[in-house]
Amino acid sequence: MGRLRAADRRVGSRQLAAGGRADGPGREDRRAEADADERRGRQGPKKPASGKPIAISGARDFDPFGPDGSEKPSAIGKVYDSSTATYWQTDYYLSSDFGRLKSGVGVILDLGKVQQVGKVTVTFVGDTSVELRSASADAGSEPTSFDAYTKVAEGTGTTVELKPGKSLESRYLLVWLTKLPVQADDGKWRGRVADIKVTS
Numbered sequence: 001m002g003r004l005r006a007a008d009r010r011v012g013s014r015q016l017a018a019g020g021r022a023d024g025p026g027r028e029d030r031r032a033e034a035d036a037d038e039r040r041g042r043q044g045p046k047k048p049a050s051g052k053p054i055a056i057s058g059a060r061d062f063d064p065f066g067p068d069g070s071e072k073p074s075a076i077g078k079v080y081d082s083s084t085a086t087y088w089q090t091d092y093y094l095s096s097d098f099g100r101l102k103s104g105v106g107v108i109l110d111l112g113k114v115q116q117v118g119k120v121t122v123t124f125v126g127d128t129s130v131e132l133r134s135a136s137a138d139a140g141s142e143p144t145s146f147d148a149y150t151k152v153a154e155g156t157g158t159t160v161e162l163k164p165g166k167s168l169e170s171r172y173l174l175v176w177l178t179k180l181p182v183q184a185d186d187g188k189w190r191g192r193v194a195d196i197k198v199t200s
């Protein structure tokens with residue numbers, strides 16, 4: 001019995017040794033596979049470079065829960081005039097939560113065509129809470145209903161970087177203000193959007 005077990009152990013150690021040798025080529029195979037993946041990646045469809053500016057071709061004030069659906073449209077171009085010295089502002093409200101009249105107001109951005117969106121940076125006057133919402137990539141025209149825009153990111157601050165969690169493709173984005181600051185100069189609760197930048 002004792003000798004048999006010893007023989008078993010010898011067989012076992014030989015198998016281990018063989019297994020050890022088998023591991024070598026195994027690692028080689030995995031490396032070769034990784035190389036092949038890399039080659040396939042290089043030859044595959046080109047991934048859009050990230051961090052490239054995406055031009056905003058139009059902006060519209062959006063107040064779907066207000067009586068007239070509009071919020072100070074005349075200055076809306078100032079959200080993308082590349083100057084942080086100019087801004088579009090909301091009406092004023094009696095509290096940071098819009099006097100409990102509505103859940104928010106915002107700006108719809110038209111990117112001209114469906115784009116891969118990596119980041120939207122919004123500069124406010126005063127700490128503001130904001131959501132980035134997106135229409136679906138197959139929206140043929142600018143959606144007018146709030147429900148057509150899905151929340152993809154949110155943040156609070158004066159310069160807020162909104163990064164969708166997964167790769168986002170859309171033509172229409174909604175920058176949706178959800179909490180307003182008090183403005184120092186007029187003492188009123190209102191949002192002021194000084195600049196919006198979109199990058200891939």
Ligand SMILES: [Ca+2]
Nearest residue numbers: 078083086194
């Ligand atoms: Ca501006």
